[in-house]
Amino acid sequence: MPLLVMKFGGTSVADLARIKNAASKVRREVERGYDVIVIVSAMSGKTNELVAWVEQTSPLFDAREYDAVVASGENVTAGLMALALQEMDVPARSWQGWQVPINTTSAHSAARFVTIPRDNIDAKFAEGMKVAVVAGFQGVSAEGRITTLGRGGSDTTAVAFAAAFGAERCDIYTDVDGVYTTDPRISAKARKLDRIAYEEMLELASLGAKVLQTRSVELAMRYKVRLRVLSSFEETDENSGTLVCDEDEIMESKVVSGVAYSRDEAKMTLLRVEDRPGIAAAIFGPLADSGVNVDMIVQNISEKTEDGKSIAVTDMTFSCPVTQVGRARKAMEDARKAGIIRYDELIEDTDVAKVSVVGIGMRSHAGVAATMFKALAAENVNIKVIATSEIKISVLIDRKYMELAVQALHDTFGLDKA
Template sequence: MPVLVMKFGGTSVATVDRIHRAAKRIGVEVAKGYDVIVIVSAMSGETNKLVGFVNDTSPLYDAREYDAVVSSGENVTAGLMALTLQEMDVPARSWQGWQVPVKTTSAHSNARIEDIPTDNIMAKFGEGMRVAVVAGFQGVSPEGRITTLGRGGSDTTAVAFAAAFGAERCDIYTDVDGVYTTDPRITSKARKLDKIAFEEMLELASLGAKVLQTRSVELAMRYKVRLRVLSSFEEQSDDAGTLVCDEEEIMESNVVAGVAYSRDEAKMTLISVADRPGIAAAIFMPLSEAGVNVDMIVQNISEEGRTDMTFSCPVDQVKRAEKAMNAAKESGSINFHDLVADEGVAKVSVVGIGMRSHTGVAAKMFQVLSNEGVNIKVITTSEIKISVLIDRKYMELAVQALHDAFELEKA
């Protein structure tokens, strides 16, 4: 029988009633003739509670035991979902990561999936099981220890299973009914997209859109897994939600597909750095080693052998970046006059595969922001996106103005 993967996030399984509602959706797909692999998250709030228990018990915890604790939330949901399906006379059983087994690296709390053998689950399908309820977010290391995949890891689990089993589709059930042109909380004109290309979704996810986890979209793009994002709280139809698919499946795209934003950004500038070969490496290697996630980078014109280097990073990593730069200065590997941090900025981006074949998108974006009196601090571009760093207080204004200017409310 064809295989379908269905993933239910924390809000979709937050209570026993919601688990029952999700189970009814699964039953509908079983009735259509699918063998279904269901990936479940922990019940909403459960993982945070378990992380809190670990931190209260051992602030400098053993990462292996951390994974053993925080992965247990998914086990509870998987067992309850299997029981609910059995009560509905749907042959189902639960699977923990090590039982499949989901083979991962040994990087505890941020492991990567290396292989998902299909033999065990396919054998059970052959024996009459119709639904395999798999605990998402977890796997097993080569050493035989439980691992977890990091925040949003259940999305990654779902896509990896769809790729491994050659699933017809991977449905991601969440608390929103699809992917929108921008955050509907910022502009009421935001429109749900029927389809979006993998590349566009990957850019939107990495630029702040919270609908799908970035790693899951990367995986879907690599293995051509058709993803559908839809709400577990609304009536379902065959064309519900948003399909994330190959560019070839989309007949005609708007030049811009969506506007993304990231609120909590910081801009850091090293003033008067020596302009010499290797200076960029001397700056960014210590930042990398300190775990600072550097995004935009701009180097000013050199004068008298000195230059300014500006980069952006998440605002909660500013202290880490300052410590790394000051340590590099003390060691003599870099020499700068001052380090200035601006913690009041936000990143706003426009994304669209149509940019490849249309000119003038950047000019239009900059003109719109200029008309609204929004000053641009840093600009970066790629083939299908343009991002700017602006004062955080103008973020919502900028998103609304760009959404209007590119007429994203129109299909």
């Protein structure tokens, strides 16, 4: 039988009524002739509640026990989904990660897949089971301990199962009806995309679009898993939602496919750093060791006079999440005290936002950057930092201009038009 993977997020299974609604969508696919693997998240808010219980019980918790507790949310949903399907006369059973088994690394709360053997689930399909309901977000280590994959891990679980079982498609059911050209809450002109290339979706996900988890898109692109994003709360058919697929499946791409933003960014600048070979490594090594996620980087070479001599120095600017500013500051101060780097001053700007335009059409069209910068200039939006890739241009601007910039770029590139 053809196989379909269906994943339901926390809002889609938030209570018993929504679980039954999701089960009815699964039953419809079974009636169409599919065997189905359903991946479920914990009910909405449940993971946060479990995490809070762990932290209240043991502030310096054992990561192995943390995983054992927080993985239980998905186990509950999987069992309830299987029961709901059985009530609809659909042969179904639930599977926890260790029962499949979903073999992962031993990095608790940040585990990665090693293997997903097909034997156990395939055997049950052969016996007449039509739906395997699998708890997402979890697996089992080589030591036999429960592991979790980090936030958004159920998306990654769904894609991994689709790859392992050669599924026809992986449907991600969520609380939005697809991928939009930008956030509809910011621009009323935002338009739902019928199709988007893996690379574009990966850039949008990494730049702030929260429709799909970044690791899930990376996995889908690597194994050519066709992903479809659609709503749990609307009637859907084979043409619903947004298909995330290979670039070859898209007849003609627009130059820019979407505008993404990240509100909580910070800009940090090291002034008058000694300019010598290896200085970049000396700066970004300690930041990496401290777990700071550096994004945009700009280096400006200049000179200063010391003891009557002209000395080559550089100003190094980088961006990071605003929540990591304290960690970044400490890493730089510690590196200066240890003699690893020398700089005169560290300037922090915690009131910035990142706005990006993304599109595979940029590869074959010149002038996208100029068009973007002119649009921002027309709105008197000053650009602080610029970063580019083959299919992306990102700028750092004052946070108060973020929504204005998103709307201006969305209009400039005509993203409201099909």
